[in-house]
Structure formats: C-alpha cells, structure tokens
Amino acid sequence: MEEKVVNPGKPDLGAPSLPLAPAHALRMTGDAHDGIVMLSHLFALAAGSRGYHLYSVPEYPAEIRSHANTLAGVYTSSLAFAPYHEPIDDRTSFLLAMNPAGLKLHESSLEKDGILLANSDSFGPDELACAGYLENPLAGKNQLFHRTISVPMAQLTNHAINLARAGEKGALLSYREVDRCRNLFALGMLLWYYSIPIDPVLRWLKQKFSINPSILDASQKAFKAGFIYSETANVFPQVPAYHPVESLSKKGRICRMISGNDASLLALKHVALKTNRPVLLASTSRPPSHEISSLAAKNTGDGFSFILADDEHAAASIAIGVSYGGGLGCTAVSGIGFPHQSEVVSLASAAELPLLLLEYQRAGISTGLPQRVAQSDLGMALMGRNGEAPLVVLAPDSPSDCFALTLLAAKVAMRFLAPVCILHDLLNSRASESWLIPEPESLPDFEFPHFASDSSSGPYECDDHLARPWITPGTPGKEHRLGGNERKLNSPQVSFLPLDHLAMNRHRAARMQRIAEFLGPLPVSGDNDAQILLLGWGGTKNVLEAATALARKNGISVAFAHLRFLNPLPKNMQMVLNSYPKVIVAELNSGRLFALLKEKFEFNGISFTRQDGLNFVISQVEQAIVQFARGESS
Amino acid sequence: MITHNQPNDFASVQEVRWCPGCGDFAILAQIKKMLADVPLLKEEQVFLSGIGCASRMPNYLSTYGFRGLHGGAVSAGMGLKLAQPNLTVWIVLGDGEGFGAATQHLLHACRRNVDIKVLFINNEIRGLSRGQESATTRPGTLTATCPEGSSDNPWHPCALALAAGATFVARSLDVDVDHLGTILQRASAHKGFAFVEILQNCKVYNDLVFDNLATQHDRPEHLIYLEHGKPMVYGAQNRQGIKFENASVALVQPNHAASTAPAIHDEACESPFAAQMLATLENPDFPECIGVFRAVTRSCHHESFNRGTNTPNPETPKLDLEGPDSFPVE
Numbered sequence: 001m002e003e004k005v006v007n008p009g010k011p012d013l014g015a016p017s018l019p020l021a022p023a024h025a026l027r028m029t030g031d032a033h034d035g036i037v038m039l040s041h042l043f044a045l046a047a048g049s050r051g052y053h054l055y056s057v058p059e060y061p062a063e064i065r066s067h068a069n070t071l072a073g074v075y076t077s078s079l080a081f082a083p084y085h086e087p088i089d090d091r092t093s094f095l096l097a098m099n100p101a102g103l104k105l106h107e108s109s110l111e112k113d114g115i116l117l118a119n120s121d122s123f124g125p126d127e128l129a130c131a132g133y134l135e136n137p138l139a140g141k142n143q144l145f146h147r148t149i150s151v152p153m154a155q156l157t158n159h160a161i162n163l164a165r166a167g168e169k170g171a172l173l174s175y176r177e178v179d180r181c182r183n184l185f186a187l188g189m190l191l192w193y194y195s196i197p198i199d200p201v202l203r204w205l206k207q208k209f210s211i212n213p214s215i216l217d218a219s220q221k222a223f224k225a226g227f228i229y230s231e232t233a234n235v236f237p238q239v240p241a242y243h244p245v246e247s248l249s250k251k252g253r254i255c256r257m258i259s260g261n262d263a264s265l266l267a268l269k270h271v272a273l274k275t276n277r278p279v280l281l282a283s284t285s286r287p288p289s290h291e292i293s294s295l296a297a298k299n300t301g302d303g304f305s306f307i308l309a310d311d312e313h314a315a316a317s318i319a320i321g322v323s324y325g326g327g328l329g330c331t332a333v334s335g336i337g338f339p340h341q342s343e344v345v346s347l348a349s350a351a352e353l354p355l356l357l358l359e360y361q362r363a364g365i366s367t368g369l370p371q372r373v374a375q376s377d378l379g380m381a382l383m384g385r386n387g388e389a390p391l392v393v394l395a396p397d398s399p400s401d402c403f404a405l406t407l408l409a410a411k412v413a414m415r416f417l418a419p420v421c422i423l424h425d426l427l428n429s430r431a432s433e434s435w436l437i438p439e440p441e442s443l444p445d446f447e448f449p450h451f452a453s454d455s456s457s458g459p460y461e462c463d464d465h466l467a468r469p470w471i472t473p474g475t476p477g478k479e480h481r482l483g484g485n486e487r488k489l490n491s492p493q494v495s496f497l498p499l500d501h502l503a504m505n506r507h508r509a510a511r512m513q514r515i516a517e518f519l520g521p522l523p524v525s526g527d528n529d530a531q532i533l534l535l536g537w538g539g540t541k542n543v544l545e546a547a548t549a550l551a552r553k554n555g556i557s558v559a560f561a562h563l564r565f566l567n568p569l570p571k572n573m574q575m576v577l578n579s580y581p582k583v584i585v586a587e588l589n590s591g592r593l594f595a596l597l598k599e600k601f602e603f604n605g606i607s608f609t610r611q612d613g614l615n616f617v618i619s620q621v622e623q624a625i626v627q628f629a630r631g632e633s634s
Numbered sequence: 635m636i637t638h639n640q641p642n643d644f645a646s647v648q649e650v651r652w653c654p655g656c657g658d659f660a661i662l663a664q665i666k667k668m669l670a671d672v673p674l675l676k677e678e679q680v681f682l683s684g685i686g687c688a689s690r691m692p693n694y695l696s697t698y699g700f701r702g703l704h705g706g707a708v709s710a711g712m713g714l715k716l717a718q719p720n721l722t723v724w725i726v727l728g729d730g731e732g733f734g735a736a737t738q739h740l741l742h743a744c745r746r747n748v749d750i751k752v753l754f755i756n757n758e759i760r761g762l763s764r765g766q767e768s769a770t771t772r773p774g775t776l777t778a779t780c781p782e783g784s785s786d787n788p789w790h791p792c793a794l795a796l797a798a799g800a801t802f803v804a805r806s807l808d809v810d811v812d813h814l815g816t817i818l819q820r821a822s823a824h825k826g827f828a829f830v831e832i833l834q835n836c837k838v839y840n841d842l843v844f845d846n847l848a849t850q851h852d853r854p855e856h857l858i859y860l861e862h863g864k865p866m867v868y869g870a871q872n873r874q875g876i877k878f879e880n881a882s883v884a885l886v887q888p889n890h891a892a893s894t895a896p897a898i899h900d901e902a903c904e905s906p907f908a909a910q911m912l913a914t915l916e917n918p919d920f921p922e923c924i925g926v927f928r929a930v931t932r933s934c935h936h937e938s939f940n941r942g943t944n945t946p947n948p949e950t951p952k953l954d955l956e957g958p959d960s961f962p963v964e
Contacts, residue, residue: 321713
C-alpha cells in the first residue's frame with residue numbers, strides 16, 4: 001500500500017527540546033597519551049545519564065604522530081552543557097590542561113573568570129619549553145589565570161594505585177600503565193566539580209576492563225581518588241559550581257551520545273533491515289569523509305556493507321552498480337573528491353537510479369583545511385554538473401538529525417529513483433550530542449509500490465510520483481537497457497531528438513517538484529509579526545537559534561528558520577521570505593544560499609557569513625540581528 | 635522458465651550501427667552464440683559498458699544492459715556483483731576507454747579478482763572520437779592527434795592484466811570466430827576476473843593493423859595458438875617453436891635435441907611471469923600468441939567480501955540503536 005506522508009521532515013527522534021540554558025563550555029586538552037578522547041567520552045556518558053544535554057566537538061592534530069608535548073600534537077575535546085557549541089576560540093568556562101602545549105593552544109579561549117585545572121606534573125622545564133613558555137604559567141608572577149588549580153595528577157595517581165596495592169599479591173602494573181590512569185584521576189575531579197554521579201563511569205570501567213582485573217582495579221582507584229581528592233583537599237573552594245539544567249522529559253529513557261557519523265550509519269543500517277535490500281557505502285580515504293569510512297567498516301552486517309574504493313569516481317560507480325542491482329548505493333566524499341563524482345550523479349539522474357552521497361564539507365579550496373568547518377560545497381551540490389541534471393540536496397541541522405535526515409534521504413532516493421546528496425559539515429559529523437534513543441516503532445518504513453518486481457509497467461513508465469518501476473537485473477522477462485543517453489519519455493529507447501530532450505528535461509524538473517511536495521514546507525519559529533527572519537542551514541542551527549533567542553530577549557522581534565532541504569527548496573520558501581520585512585541569511589561560506597535565494601525570489605535581505613574555518617558565535621550573530629533591525633547595515 | 639537457445643534470441647530490437655566491415659559485428663555474433671550455448675539464464679546475464687564504438691554492444695543485446703560512464707563500467711559491474719552475486723556480469727571496453735578513463739578501475743578489479751568478464755576490444759585506435767591514438771596504438775601510427783605518427787610506447791593489454799593479478803587472461807581475434815567463441819565460453823565459465831583481449835580491425839581509422847593475422851592462410855606463420863599442456867609451436871608443420879631461456883623467450887626449431895624442445899604451455903601456472911612474456915611477443919621478431927595465457931582459481935571478491943552485502947539476516951532483524959555506551963537517564 002502506498003504510504004501517506006504527512007510530515008516526513010523530522011520525526012520526533014529525541015532531538016533536543018530543552019529550553020536554552022546558559023551555555024557552559026568545558027574544554028579538555030593534552031597530549032596524545034593523555035587520553036583526552038576517553039576522558040571526554042566518559043564525562044559525556046556520566047553527565048548524560050544525569051539528563052544534561054551535551055554537545056561535544058573533538059579536535060585532532062593534523063599530524064598522526066607528533067613529538068610529545070608539542071603544539072602540533074595537542075588533542076582537545078570541547079563540551080557544552082547546551083545543545084550548541086560556540087567556536088572554541090571564543091569562550092571556555094573551564095579548561096583542563098593536561099600539559100603546557102594544550103594550555104598554550106587554548107589559553108586565549110578561557111574566560112577571565114574561568115577555571116584552569118592543570119596537571120602540574122607535566123609542567124616541567126622541558127614540557128614548558130616545547131610549548132613555548134619561558135616561565136611557568138601556573139604560578140608565581142607569570143600566573144595566567146587567577147582561578148588556576150594546579151594538581152600533581154601523575155603523582156597522585158601513582159600514589160592512589162600503588163600505595164593502595166602495597167602488600168597485595170599479583171603482578172604490579174608497569175609505570176606506564178599506572179601513568180596512563182591519570183586521565184581518570186582528572187575525570188574524577190571534573191565529576192566532583194559538576195556534581196555528577198560516578199556510577200555510570202564505574203560501570204563502564206567494569207565492563208571495559210573485565211578481562212584485565214589489574215587494570216580495572218587501577219582505573220577505579222585513580223578515578224575515585226580524583227573524585228575524593230577534590231573534596232578532601234578542598235580543591236575548588238571559592239568557585240561556585242556550574243549547575244546545568246536537567247531534562248525532566250528524559251527521566252527513565254535510554255540515552256546515548258551520538259555523533260553525526262554514528263547517526264548516519266545507524267540510519268543506513270536501518271534502511272538495509274527495513275528494505276531487505278543491500279545497502280553499500282563506497283568511499284575513499286579523503287578526510288573528513290574517511291572518518292565515516294572507518295566507522296562503517298566496523299559496523300557492517302545485516303545487509304549493510306562498506307568498501308574502500310580506490311578513487312572517488314570508482315566509489316560512486318560502485319555505488320551506482322549496487323543501485324542498478326536493486327540496492328541502495330551510497331558514497332561518502334569530501335572536498336575536491338566531490339567533483340570527481342559529478343558525472344556519476346549525472347548518470348544516476350539520467351538512468352533514474354537511487355544514489356546517496358554523503359558529502360563532508362571542509363574549509364578551503366583544493367586540499368584546503370580538511371580539519372576545519374565550512375559550508376563550502378553548496379554551490380557544487382546545486383550546480384556542479386553538466387546539463388540540467390538535478391540533485392536533491394539535504395543538510396542535517398545537528399548530529400542527531402543525521403539519523404532522521406539520512407532516513408529521509410534514503411527514502412527520497414529509493415522512492416523517486418533519484419540521486420540525493422546530504423551536505424554534512426564537521427559541526428554535525430564529528431561532533432556528538434545527547435540523543436534520546438527512538439522507539440523502534442516510531443521509525444519510518446520503506447515499503448513502496450514500485451519495489452515490486454511483478455509490475456506490469458515497462459522500465460520507464462512513471463507512476464504518479466513521476467518515478468519509474470525499479471526493475472532490476474535478474475527479473476525474468478523484463479530485460480531492458482538503460483544508461484546515460486537521452487531517451488524518449490516513458491521509454492528506454494535512446495533518442496537524440498530535440499523534442500524528446502525537452503520533454504525529458506521537463507520531466508526531471510517536474511519530478512523535483514514532486515520531491516518538494518514529499519519533503520514538506522519549511523517551519524518557522526518565533527514571532528509571527530517579527531521584523532526580521534534569521535535563516536540558516538546545516539550544522540549552525542543551534543548557534544543561530546540561540547542567537548535568535550538572545551536577540552528576542554534583548555527586545556528584537558525576530559523569527560528563525562533553518563533549511564534542511566536545499567534542493568528542491570520548500571514550496572513555501574517564497575512565502576516565508578516575503579513574510580518578514582528583513583531577512584538575514586547566515587552561512588559559513590561567501591553567501592551561496594543567499595545568492596541562490598536572491599536569484600529565485602524577491603526579498604529584502606542581507607548575507608551574514610563567516611569564512612575562517614570556524615562556526616558562528618552567538619553574540620556576533622545576535623549583534624548582526626540587532627544592527628540589521630536598527631537599520632545599521634544593509 | 636523461458637529458454638533461449640538461439641543466438642537471435644539475444645538480439646535486441648535496436649538497429650546495429652557500426653561502420654560496414656567493423657570487426658565488432660563478428661564479436662557481437664560470437665557473443666550471441668556464446669549466450670545461446672552457455673547454460674545460464676538470460677535474465678542473469680548483464681552487459682555493462684561506457685562510451686566508445688565497442689560500448690554500443692549492450693544496446694544490441696536483449697539481455698539486461700547498462701551503458702554508463704566513460705570509464706565507469708568496471709566499478710559499476712563490481713557494485714552490481716556485490717548487490718547480486720548470482721548475475722554474470724560482462725563489461726565491454728574499447729582500448730581507448732579501457733586504457734584511458736577505466737585503467738585504474740580495471741587494474742584494481744584484477745587484483746581484487748572481481749567476478750566480472752571484461753571484453754577488451756582492441757583496435758589500437760579511438761574510433762568514436764574519429765581516430766585518435768589510444769594507449770595501445772603502436773608507434774608510427776598516423777592518428778587525428780598525431781599527424782606525424784604516434785611516438786609513445788603502447789601497453790600490452792594482456793601483460794598489464796597479468797601484472798595486475800587477473801586470474802583469467804586470454805586473447806583472441808575478431809576474424810577467428812571459432813577461436814573467439816571458445817574463448818568467450820571459457821571466460822563465461824571462469825570463476826573470478828576474466829580479461830579477454832579481442833584484436834579487432836577498425837576499418838575506418840586503423841585498417842589492416844592486424845593484417846598479419848587477418849587471413850587463415852597467414853595466421854599459422856605468425857601465431858601460436860596457446861593450448862594448455864601442449865608445446866608452443868607455430869609455422870608450417872609446426873617447424874618453429876619458442877622456449878624460455880634466461881628469463882626471456884627464444885625461438886627454436888624443434889628437432890630431437892633436448893635443447894631445441896619447445897616449452898609446454900601451462901595456463902595454470904601460479905606465477906604469471908611466463909604468461910606475461912608470452913603476452914608481449916610481437917611480430918616480426920616473434921610469433922604472437924592467442925588463447926588462454928592464464929587461468930587460475932582464487933576466491934572471488936564478492937565471496938571474500940561477504941560482510942553483509944547480501945540480504946539481511948532474518949534472525950537478527952532488530953537494529954541496535956543503543957550501542958555499547960547508552961545509559962538510562964537517572
């Protein structure tokens with residue numbers, strides 16, 4: 001039976017619905033062997049189980065193995081107790097520095113009254129020199145921050161583990177094994193400061209190290225020691241603890257931290273299970289799409305598989321071969337790999353085959369800055385093909401939205417037999433946030449009438465969605481040829497006649513309109529009679545939303561809308577743009593969406609952009625809103 | 635089940651449009667004959683191609699066909715085979731495309747032993763682009779883009795496929811229809827990557843390039859028909875032969891002396907080295923070889939891939955959304 005799609009846009013899958021709390025940014029930084037990734041992961045797990053909504057962004061060094069304690073080797077993880085994360089260079093409330101290089105790199109971000117918690121054992125002359133400090137910044141006349149808490153974490157960890165074990169039988173741990181537990185000591189201190197229960201971490205450690213009792217014991221001791229030390233040594237005496245807002249609606253429900261990449265993969269696996277068709281992701285090693293590749297390789301099975309292709313053209317071609325065979329061919333691509341796939345997208349459009357492109361935008365042209373944020377490929381996604389080859393372009397608005405939007409993209413690709421591109425950015429793909437795990441029955445199904453192989457229609461006879469039947473090789477009696485040549489409407493017959501070409505161009509354009517109807521309208525939040533509409537797309541949503549709330553608090557009447565569907569644009573786009581006297585289009589590029597809208601629609605607006613490889617800052621966006629409202633910019 | 639046992643059962647309704655005298659006509663005829671002869675279902679035969687004269691082949695066959703991108707057919711075939719391992723996937727490439735846009739895909743498919751059959755139709759010229767040189771054009775050939783004669787060294791297709799790890803490598807001739815038919819059947823039966831170079835005459839842009847092999851009369855003087863387990867001899871009454879000597883090939887005139895004994899062809903040899911030497915032999919210094927250079931058995935890509943590409947396991951239909959790190963909100 002044909003399903004009725006009422007609002008396929010965004011089902012309630014546990015996306016953040018908290019009232020915006022004041023953001024509180026915690027940053028953990030240190031060297032490769034400081035265990036920052038694990039520390040951040042466990043902190044999020046513990047805080048999440050308390051019901052806090054967290055947003056987390058990791059930063060890795062570009063070098064694989066840098067020299068110890070150098071600036072080039074710093075790992076950082078930033079967490080925000082709010083569903084958004086401001087750029088790391090702008091504001092940090094709490095900085096944990098496990099070594100001088102981490103501090104050096106992030107000292108400018110710490111608020112004047114922020115807390116610096118440092119592992120003083122790593123601030124010896126050599127480490128300080130590596131980081132470029134002439135004097136110790138933790139104490140004395142060169143102390144950088146008046147709220148500096150300097151703790152010899154390595155020594156205390158060593159004492160906690162080895163003194164407690166004195167006289168015990170069994171193999172002693174090596175110095176290195178003991179030393180590596182110092183991140184858990186730091187974690188214990190952080191949890192004490194934020195009044196977060198330690199049980200989830202203890203459970204995790206027990207599960208993780210169950211096969212190695214010595215390590216488990218040492219880990220637990222170090223972790224508890226950090227927690228207890230904070231209290232007994234009165235480490236944070238004068239500092240009022242930050243108390244984030246708990247979400248009552250989450251009580252009793254199952255939650256997890258989910259990155260955009262995790263969410264995308266879960267969605268693809270769901271499609272494989274629901275459709276009983278193979279779903280294959282083919283990609284290359286080009287960053288940052290290489291991250292989902294590594295993740296996908298570890299999560300194959302139940303109809304989902306992954307292959308590392310040898311170049312982008314091969315990846316997309318493998319994907320289209322899978323789709324031709326009746327599965328969903330997907331490809332992950334980044335940066336200058338995207339143009340390599342342009343002709344495959346064009347072929348998918350001509351042959352009417354589903355193709356799902358997970359495109360990971362990165363900053364810069366050419367090789368550029370693969371580790372920095374930008375919404376750099378909108379132009380390529382919208383226009384980067386020969387001829388009039390339409391590509392459906394969607395963009396998730398948060399890490400967890402990658403789940404809902406990937407499901408939707410797969411649905412469009414398979415329902416309309418069309419290529420679909422999901423424009424990711426690092427704010428979504430790499431970042432993580434708390435996610436209420438949806439009930440299985442709330443997930444969309446994938447039953448379509450044109451899946452049936454016994455269709456009486458020919459291979460190109462369209463249904464009311466302007467989609468052809470998906471007849472795949474292996475079906476007896478339905479043998480046909482298809483490909484990239486132009487053809488007659490509703491027929492596989494190749495045709496180079498002008499009128500046939502015109503009819504096919506119109507057919508493809510009309511199908512995009514059907515897809516626009518399928519996707520639904522653009523929702524707008526905020527004041528109905530607002531003077532200004534703030535419009536964005538992609539992973540900037542939560543910052544823009546917060547800026548809107550701030551502006552409203554400061555007396556500006558402003559509405560907010562965030563596009564998840566960029567091609568085709570929502571049917572109500574014109575109406576939305578014309579409903580407000582002024583429109584600000586905010587994006588992390590030179591104003592691509594703004595230019596597109598200006599070309600298509602009449603409206604009074606300005607383009608607000610950022611192009612330095614970082615996300616927007618709430619206060620700056622709010623300033624732009626205020627200025628535009630007052631007529632100070634045009 | 636519909637049975638198809640006549641070559642014409644595999645002809646599409648599309649009018650065949652190659653230049654009169656094109657070697658592709660003979661190749662098409664042998665493909666249809668092979669399809670009628672092999673015990674496989676018509677709906678499970680799929681022909682993929684890209685762009686070029688030879689790439690029109692799928693349009694003229696009534697099997698499933700996909701004519702996609704210049705250079706994209708090999709990888710698309712790989713994807714198709716992963717989605718539906720039961721299909722027999724044929725790829726038709728000309729030398730312009732095969733050793734142009736498709737080269738990288740082709741070489742990786744060789745090493746991965748993707749279970750596809752590549753028909754590499756080699757006329758040493760790019761026909762569809764009006765006579766431009768390809769990577770197999772021999773030096774001195776006058777082409778649209780080398781009016782003074784091509785000066786680049788060409789590739790030997792079979793040698794390259796062997797070097798890349800292809801498990802089945804063979805060569806045949808458009809005009810030697812019986813031999814071509816046999817080789818196509820062998821390719822069809824091979825489990826794994828099959829590479830068949832078909833020397834084909836382009837009447838318009840590179841006519842007579844294989845003139846030395848064109849007639850039945852001349853062929854024995856210039857050709858060795860490779861047969862597994864048989865001595866590699868040629869010429870009238872097989873009076874000449876070849877042997878391997880000091881990591882190269884030497885001509886011999888067999889008599890009863892052991893030193894003149896021709897080498898025995900071993901297509902199942904694990905090392906592709908001897909086959910590579912055979913694949914590079916050229917007239918006039920040496921005889922050229924047609925037949926199966928190499929046929930060895932390896933596990934196929936889709937078999938070793940086997941990581942859930944096929945249909946989901948019905949015993950575990952539930953998606954694990956929680957993962958190892960979920961937590962109840964307390």
